[in-house]
Amino acid sequence: MKETRKNYPVLFSEININSLTLKNRIALAPMTRTSAEDSGVPSDRMLSYYKRYAKGGFSLLISEGTYPDEMYSQGYLNQPGIANGEHITGWRRITDAVHKEGAKMFCQLMHAGALSQGNIYAEKTIAPSTITPKGEQLGFYGGEGEYPTPEEMSKKEIQQVKEGFVQAAVNAREAGFDGVEIHGANGYLLDQFLTDYTNNRRDEYGGSTENRVRLLVEVCQAVREKIGKDFAVGIRISQAKVNDYTHKWAGGEKDAEIIFSQLNSSGIDFLHVTEYHADAPAFDDNGPSLASLARNWTNVPVFANGNLNSPDLAEQVVSKNEIDVVAIGKAALANKEWALKARDAKEMEEFDPEKFFVPDAKIKNFEL
Numbered sequence: 001m002k003e004t005r006k007n008y009p010v011l012f013s014e015i016n017i018n019s020l021t022l023k024n025r026i027a028l029a030p031m032t033r034t035s036a037e038d039s040g041v042p043s044d045r046m047l048s049y050y051k052r053y054a055k056g057g058f059s060l061l062i063s064e065g066t067y068p069d070e071m072y073s074q075g076y077l078n079q080p081g082i083a084n085g086e087h088i089t090g091w092r093r094i095t096d097a098v099h100k101e102g103a104k105m106f107c108q109l110m111h112a113g114a115l116s117q118g119n120i121y122a123e124k125t126i127a128p129s130t131i132t133p134k135g136e137q138l139g140f141y142g143g144e145g146e147y148p149t150p151e152e153m154s155k156k157e158i159q160q161v162k163e164g165f166v167q168a169a170v171n172a173r174e175a176g177f178d179g180v181e182i183h184g185a186n187g188y189l190l191d192q193f194l195t196d197y198t199n200n201r202r203d204e205y206g207g208s209t210e211n212r213v214r215l216l217v218e219v220c221q222a223v224r225e226k227i228g229k230d231f232a233v234g235i236r237i238s239q240a241k242v243n244d245y246t247h248k249w250a251g252g253e254k255d256a257e258i259i260f261s262q263l264n265s266s267g268i269d270f271l272h273v274t275e276y277h278a279d280a281p282a283f284d285d286n287g288p289s290l291a292s293l294a295r296n297w298t299n300v301p302v303f304a305n306g307n308l309n310s311p312d313l314a315e316q317v318v319s320k321n322e323i324d325v326v327a328i329g330k331a332a333l334a335n336k337e338w339a340l341k342a343r344d345a346k347e348m349e350e351f352d353p354e355k356f357f358v359p360d361a362k363i364k365n366f367e368l
Contacts, residue, residue, distance in 0.1 A: 013025065015301060015324055017234075018179065018230065018233075019230050024057070024058075024339060025324060026314070026338070027303060029305045029332065030327075031064055032076065034142070035078060036080035037090075039086065040080050050063075053336060056340055059339070060103065060106065062272075063106065066081060067080075068109045069160075072116065073110070073111040074118065074119040074121060075117065077120070083171070088171050091107070091177070092174075092175050095178075104178040111161060111190065113150065114132075114189070115133055115243065126153045128192050128193045129152050130150065131149075136243075161189065161219075165223055166223050166227075169226065170227065173227065179231060179269070182219055182234070182236070184216045185238035186240070190216050194212050209259065220233065220266035220268050234269055235271060238273065240276060248283060253282075261297045270300050270324075271298055272303035272327065273294050273304050274327075278305060278308050279308065279317050291317075302323055302325075303326075308327075308328070314328075330351040334348070334351040
């Protein structure tokens with residue numbers, strides 16, 4: 001469907017994130033691609049992928065989930081890492097290319113926890129509690145059958161996870177990233193602590209919502225303390241998970257108040273909310289969206305991802321001051337120049353999975 005010609009003045013206005021100035025409010029959403037080398041070193045395919053979006057007018061690219069340590073964090077085979085010197089060097093090629101095209105780039109730091117289905121460093125998985133995850137492993141990313149039952153994390157392992165995120169942030173800065181996004185969403189480790197049914201701990205990290213959000217807050221605080229004030233730090237939050245798409249916080253808006261208020265005090269520069277429909281009510285048919293609730297309980301820029309595919313809709317939600325930055329996912333796969341097309345009111349292509357994936361080989365043709 002062809003967009004009506006408009007200027008989209010708010011969508012194409014600048015915004016500051018920490019000391020960064022983004023030239024528009026359009027970001028590339030993080031999307032798992034599993035196209036790194038076996039060792040986790042970013043590949044030439046990844047370089048091509050990110051460079052094309054930087055050329056396509058996106059002001060900010062958020063990397064795919066990148067594992068922070070060489071222990072239990074890797075979630076998928078051929079997932080990129082930011083845990084050693086080779087990883088840093090590989091990412092540096094990409095950030096340099098992105099910067100040459102005039103865009104900024106954040107590294108999303110992701111610990112898979114119990115949802116790990118491919119790890120070259122360890123066989124066991126860890127989680128807040130010994131609870132087998134719902135559903136089955138993602139066949140699209142090489143998994144098969146039920147998830148393994150994880151081991152409950154010790155206090156020492158919790159500390160190691162925090163240290164891993166901190167060192168990964170330091171590595172990301174060395175690799176040329178402009179900031180980091182801590183992955184606290186979609187059912188991965190930090191979200192496993194936050195989620196009531198995956199966290200049965202009886203210490204200070206379990207029980208109440210205040211306790212279950214504690215590790216997320218501590219990770220953000222530790223990264224901020226180590227990295228300093230002049231490097232962007234944010235966190236991604238969701239209700240839904242890759243293995244439980246319909247999950248909602250049991251406490252509804254009260255949970256949102258606690259979670260967002262606590263994160264707001266952790267030193268973050270932005271908060272990234274992802275829902276299936278980012279502009280839809282979070283809990284009730286007529287209630288506020290999760291992004292709106294994040295806006296109510298934080299004083300940092302709010303990013304949102306989730307079917308905000310039309311420039312008209314993106315302009316609308318940004319203009320209403322519900323969202324500061326729109327993160328585009330599937331629509332960006334179909335339109336590498338989404339931002340430029342929106343600016344020039346050009347026709348957008350619909351996302352068609354068959355154009356991007358070869359089912360038999362499970363090869364993701366995201367460069368197309």
